[in-house]
Amino acid sequence: MKSHTLSVLVSNRPGVLARVASLFSRRGFNIESLTVGPTLDPDISRMTVVVQVESALALEQIVKQLAKLIEVFKIIELDSSSVDREMMLIKVHAPEQHRSAIIDVVRLFRAHAVDVGSDSMTVEVTGSVDKLRALVELLLPYGIIETATSGHVALIRGARSITDKKRPALVKRS
Amino acid sequence: MEANDNPVMTGAQALIASLEHAGVEVIFGVPGGAILPVYDPLYDSKIRHILVRHEQGAGHAAEGYAQTSGKVGVCMATSGPGATNLVTAIADAFLDSVPIVAITGQVASTSIGTDAFQEADIRGITFPITKHNFLVTRAEDIPTAVKEAFHIASTGRPGPVLVDVTKDAMLGTAPFVWPKQIELPGYKPTTHPHVRQIKEAAKVIEDADRPVLYIGGGVIKAKAAAELAELVEATGIPVVQTLMAQGAFPSSHPLNLGMPGMHGTVAAVGALQRADLLIAIGTRFDDRVTGKLASFAPNAKVIHADVDPAEIGKNRFVDVPIVGDAKPVLADLAKAVSPEKMRDLSGWIHYLEGLKSRYPVGWEADTQGKLSPQQVIKRLGEIVGPDAIYITGVGQHQMWATHFLPHERAGRWASSGGAGTMGFCVPACMGAKVANPDSVVWGIDGDGCFQMTNQEITTCSLNDIPIKIAIMNNNVLGMVRQWQTLFYDQRYSATNLFTDRLPDFPKLAEAMGAHAIRVTKPEEIDAAINEAMSINDRPVVIEFQVMKDAMVWPMVAAGTSNDEIKIARDLAPQWNEEEWV
Ligand SMILES: Cc1ncc(C[n+]2csc(CCOP(=O)(O)OP(=O)(O)O)c2C)c(N)n1
Numbered sequence: 243m244k245s246h247t248l249s250v251l252v253s254n255r256p257g258v259l260a261r262v263a264s265l266f267s268r269r270g271f272n273i274e275s276l277t278v279g280p281t282l283d284p285d286i287s288r289m290t291v292v293v294q295v296e297s298a299l300a301l302e303q304i305v306k307q308l309a310k311l312i313e314v315f316k317i318i319e320l321d322s323s324s325v326d327r328e329m330m331l332i333k334v335h336a337p338e339q340h341r342s343a344i345i346d347v348v349r350l351f352r353a354h355a356v357d358v359g360s361d362s363m364t365v366e367v368t369g370s371v372d373k374l375r376a377l378v379e380l381l382l383p384y385g386i387i388e389t390a391t392s393g394h395v396a397l398i399r400g401a402r403s404i405t406d407k408k409r410p411a412l413v414k415r416s
Numbered sequence: 417m418e419a420n421d422n423p424v425m426t427g428a429q430a431l432i433a434s435l436e437h438a439g440v441e442v443i444f445g446v447p448g449g450a451i452l453p454v455y456d457p458l459y460d461s462k463i464r465h466i467l468v469r470h471e472q473g474a475g476h477a478a479e480g481y482a483q484t485s486g487k488v489g490v491c492m493a494t495s496g497p498g499a500t501n502l503v504t505a506i507a508d509a510f511l512d513s514v515p516i517v518a519i520t521g522q523v524a525s526t527s528i529g530t531d532a533f534q535e536a537d538i539r540g541i542t543f544p545i546t547k548h549n550f551l552v553t554r555a556e557d558i559p560t561a562v563k564e565a566f567h568i569a570s571t572g573r574p575g576p577v578l579v580d581v582t583k584d585a586m587l588g589t590a591p592f593v594w595p596k597q598i599e600l601p602g603y604k605p606t607t608h609p610h611v612r613q614i615k616e617a618a619k620v621i622e623d624a625d626r627p628v629l630y631i632g633g634g635v636i637k638a639k640a641a642a643e644l645a646e647l648v649e650a651t652g653i654p655v656v657q658t659l660m661a662q663g664a665f666p667s668s669h670p671l672n673l674g675m676p677g678m679h680g681t682v683a684a685v686g687a688l689q690r691a692d693l694l695i696a697i698g699t700r701f702d703d704r705v706t707g708k709l710a711s712f713a714p715n716a717k718v719i720h721a722d723v724d725p726a727e728i729g730k731n732r733f734v735d736v737p738i739v740g741d742a743k744p745v746l747a748d749l750a751k752a753v754s755p756e757k758m759r760d761l762s763g764w765i766h767y768l769e770g771l772k773s774r775y776p777v778g779w780e781a782d783t784q785g786k787l788s789p790q791q792v793i794k795r796l797g798e799i800v801g802p803d804a805i806y807i808t809g810v811g812q813h814q815m816w817a818t819h820f821l822p823h824e825r826a827g828r829w830a831s832s833g834g835a836g837t838m839g840f841c842v843p844a845c846m847g848a849k850v851a852n853p854d855s856v857v858w859g860i861d862g863d864g865c866f867q868m869t870n871q872e873i874t875t876c877s878l879n880d881i882p883i884k885i886a887i888m889n890n891n892v893l894g895m896v897r898q899w900q901t902l903f904y905d906q907r908y909s910a911t912n913l914f915t916d917r918l919p920d921f922p923k924l925a926e927a928m929g930a931h932a933i934r935v936t937k938p939e940e941i942d943a944a945i946n947e948a949m950s951i952n953d954r955p956v957v958i959e960f961q962v963m964k965d966a967m968v969w970p971m972v973a974a975g976t977s978n979d980e981i982k983i984a985r986d987l988a989p990q991w992n993e994e995e996w997v
Binding site for chain 1: 539540543544547548551568600601602603724725726729730733
């Protein structure tokens, strides 16, 4: 199984997410992560979908089936050179005696403490999946209470964009 | 009505006006609370409404209408159970790419999500079985949704579109504007094939020793029978056509090898398995055709043309993909292939002719003092002829109807292929007859299938829709029983319908206003069919009492290779491959 990141422009209408989710479920596609949010154009949302597939053919099927949805406008695959981030909130046990050690770790990861209580601390960290995992490893011994993860958001590196004419969509819609 | 004088209308009026603008002639439906506002302006409309007895019938009628007219069929239902009764027909239309528009009423937008009376999330329910669907909550959005629905249903790869309209949208008012244009930036089907792909395909065809045209329902949908005939005439390549494609190429033509697949002919299955090139047009490598995929057409290169790019490469690796509508694809191929550059196909054709003549689709004679169902269907086709429209239910009789009826013209055949929906026949006949009042419409149905939707005979009687139904009454769910005979040690669990006792089909038919005939002896067959042909003022139902042990042959058992095809129990054909040298 290999992971691939798709960036998908969709219509910003009610029900689009349900339709996409229904498609993935019905066709038996494996989603690792799916995020959706507005773009600068109020009519268009952007989905970032990380899928796991066995073969290039399976990825092609996912892209083609997605492209058939009337409310899907454009699909591109983001390669490994793209900027790909997840955000994670980690609530960790942080009694007095461990607090400064935890803060040192957090600094090392350019993460922030966004909420501090008498016995706990919530850390916000952004980065690649590997970075997030590494931070979790280091905080584990202190006792992680809970975590929340955003799912992937990703963009092409450099000046190009998904709407770039020079960058053909994965499925041509002439 | 001009688009610029924009009269203020209720959403319900706008819906009817929109359907009129879309060219709708007939709606099959049942009213109810949530759709009631729409039925009021419908009362004054020139659109004909046919009040069916079950919404599933409305859906299949819309399909029968669409498949025999090339136009979009329309069905209508109220919210909740009305809408869910449409689901089977919508799923059927989805799997067979039939262009229908389903209009459903929905509870008021303010009540959505409250489990209000007769609320069902029909849009959510039909996400996976529609090409697209809409939930319209404002009167002013109705015309655009209707126009888009008809456009989406009928273009590209056709399919069902559902428009769910809330009651407050029907009751609200807005100036009526029939949109001049619609904007669907996410929907631009590629219909014209790429020149480079056509050239590449032509080269591959010219280099093939054993090519076969594998033709699917897309050729019918694209109205491309003439282009197909032209390509076959120019190249001499033999044709197999799927259940959905019957009529695309005349069944009487010497190069027509018949239907491929689970109950395909030896010639069609044998040709695919031995081909070095499949030219697949408007077809989708369905498992009922391919059998075990890994051993399907093992030596063949594949040219696959389809208007839906997602079908290309879905099941089978494709050497030359062509995205496009079957009509321009076939026309362009006929121009691009140079017959003089082609290989000599005579050995291949000779071989296939041998298979065809050695293994015609036959049957065992009647052994139970009952009629032979195959003989009845064959006789019916001979007497009625190729100009009639033939429609089937699902089961053994469907396979025999495919093999034994004359399929000479496109658009004269409808059958539930992808979904295999029992109950399709009677209502689909109704829709076909409404679309083609001057054609004879014959349904070939099973005693099981008929009992699922026969109430539409009443609808036909009351609405002057004189269809003709031949029930092949074998007293059992024949196709299922055949599997029990072959694979379950003749343990006939739940396949006896006891239709030798009940219902009395002629009485039932008569009670619904039809002329009814019962046939029990071979010598009565012709007279009964002729009698049915002479009656045109009401539906006719003939019950043919046929034997229950008749089996559909050939057969490729589910999940096995096409190479395992049997022409009778434990009897494999002789392939004589040395003959094609
Ligand atoms: C709605 C539905 N339910 C069940 C089936 C499974 N099934 C396929 S063929 C068949 C038997 C059909 O019996 P009948 O109408 O008598 O036709 P025959 O096979 O005897 O010609 C059944 C039950 C189906 N295809 N559709």
